[in-house]
Amino acid sequence: MLEESLVLDGQTPLSLSFAPGDFLQVNAQVNQQIVARVIEWLAPQPEQKILDLFAGIGNFSLPIAAAGAKVHAVEGNPAMVARIAINAKHNELMVSGQQADLSDPGSVKQLLDEHADSDALVLDPPRSGGEAICQALARHPVAKVVYISCDPATLARDAAHLVHAGYRVKQVAVADMFLHTAHMETLVLFEADVD
Structure with missing residues (x-):
């Protein structure tokens, strides 16, 4: 087991353990900036319920929980779901988690039905994007969606689904994760208005 420290301004450093083969961002400094921006945009409060989809080892889940929100992390890889639980326990945080196929519309519908009272959603999909989720959010709206993308084409496709469903783009930021490349x-x- 290996370990990485996630340090955000004004917060106690979080420790994330990971194993070879687990996904994590390669540029720790830029990752910390991205996590800080997500926290800023969400402004998590105690009693808020936030879904973290494609949660990995807890890169966003743990800092959001440390800020006080109730986090439910969902990941397709069962080993990483277990790692989220280990990381949450090690950092003395409460994060619930589950394994689900987030590319399957039926699984996504069931997940959003079960968590219909969520206040916000963090979406950090692989290059293939989060199309099933963005389509389902038309029928299961949440007030805020923070989408982190490594692929402009799938982001454009998924953003079109969200905008068509009534979501508005409020903020955009870019992060140079791979210095001296076009990525x-x-x-x-x-x-979205969810009244």
Whole structure:
């Protein structure tokens, strides 16, 4: 087992353990900036319920929980779901988690039905994007969606689904994760009226 420290301004450093083969961002400094921006946009409060989809080892889940929100982390890889639980326990945080196929519309519908009272959603999909989730959010809206993307084409496709469903783009940021290359991480904050 290996370990990485995640340090955000004003917070106690978080320790994330990981194993070879687990996904994590390669540029720790830029990752910390991305996590800080996600926290800023979400402004997590105690009693808020936030879904973290494609949660990995808890890169966003743990800092959001440390800020006080109730986090439910969902990941397709069962080993990483177990790692989220280990990381949450090690950092003395409460994060619930589950394994689910987030590319399957039926699984996504069931997940969003079960967590219909969520206040916000963090979406950090692989290059293939989060199309099933963005389509389902038309029928299961949440007030805020923070989408972190490594692929402009799938982000454009998924953003179109969200905008068509009534979400508005409120903030956009880019992060140069791979210095001296054309590859960027894009962060988008979408908001919807959920009255």
